[in-house]
Amino acid sequence: MEEPSAPAGLAVTARGLGLKGPRGWAFRGVDVDAEPGALVAVTGPSGSGRTCLLLALTGRMKPTEGTAEVGELRLPRQAAELRRVSALAHVPGVTDLEPALTVAEHLRERALLQRRFGSPVRGLLRGRAERAAASRELIDGSLTAAGLDLExxxxxxxxxxxxxxxTEALRLEIALALLARPRLLGVDDADLKLADGDREAVWSLLASLTASGITVLAVCGEAPASASAITVSTRPHGETSDDEAKGAADALAETGRA
Structure with missing residues (x-):
């Protein structure tokens, strides 16, 4: 079976990017300069629109002002194309896992969806045994990349x-996202409620994904100490206002209803 090549990461560029909800701005005036395969830490106080920025830069939300390009794709005009080459992990209300299902069930379900809706046409022409072997190989590779040992x-x-x-649940969500072989991966709340050792392990994992070629956007409370990480803030001046927090919440609610 031919070994698939590693995905090539996408550069991310934004100037004066902003997103306004029904009750105010979720975020505003954000600039981003990230090369392909970069690790981008999206920081800011809770409610400052970090998740909205993550969704905007992966083609899931429409910016209100400013410009943005991901690879050669312009936002928001080519958001649909961007969604096909990007993936999300650990975004509340968007990628939630089913608590009662097992790890194996989640992996089988996502691999089936990927094979049916995300594979090239030539993949659909394979025999059943070849398709099953390809799914196993894809799952094993994604688990290894996410650092999740099922045993x-x-x-x-x-x-x-x-x-x-x-951290196990986070690694599972990342593994599920990697099944789509994304060129851009968005991870929300990467360091939420983690001890120092676990936080370092997560940042090490995300850095290893960028080393494989994927560009990673990670929402966090505190940027990693690594000098190689690019830090982008959704709140460059002062503290988050009530209106901005409400604007971010409204924008996320609209996404959930979409």
């Missing part, structure tokens, strides 16, 4: 999501 889980692949530790 180390309490019940192995049959472990329910509700029984996973915080």
């Amino acid at each position: 180390a889980l309490p019940k192995g692949p049959r472990t329910a999501v509700r029984d996973l530790e915080r």
